Amino acid sequence: MSILRFRVTGSDSAIDAIVARLNSIDELERVEEVDDEMPDMRDDSSSSQLPDDIGSPMRRILVETPHASTNERVHDMLEVSARDLDVAVEFVERF
DSSP states (O other), X not given: OEEEEEEEESOHHHHHHHHHHHHTOTTOSEEEXXXXXXXXXXXXXXXXXXXXXXXXXXXXXXXXXXXXXXXXXXXXXXXXXXXXXXXXXXXXXXX
């Protein structure tokens, strides 16, 4: 089993569209949005939630595939979808 981990930054509707596209792929074992164990907080809470701190939503997504070749197809689909939906996708080894 192969695991693909990535972060998606963009509008909620665009991220939901990417998750829907992933869920439409029959070969995938699992598609899961992973919660952030510790939200990013600044040390100085007096400036928390200022416009510079409030950006586009970011979600962590984990995809399990049965084969590495399926993983490559998912990777390619995510790159195309990110371009179409104007979101940023960052592939990571771990969250």
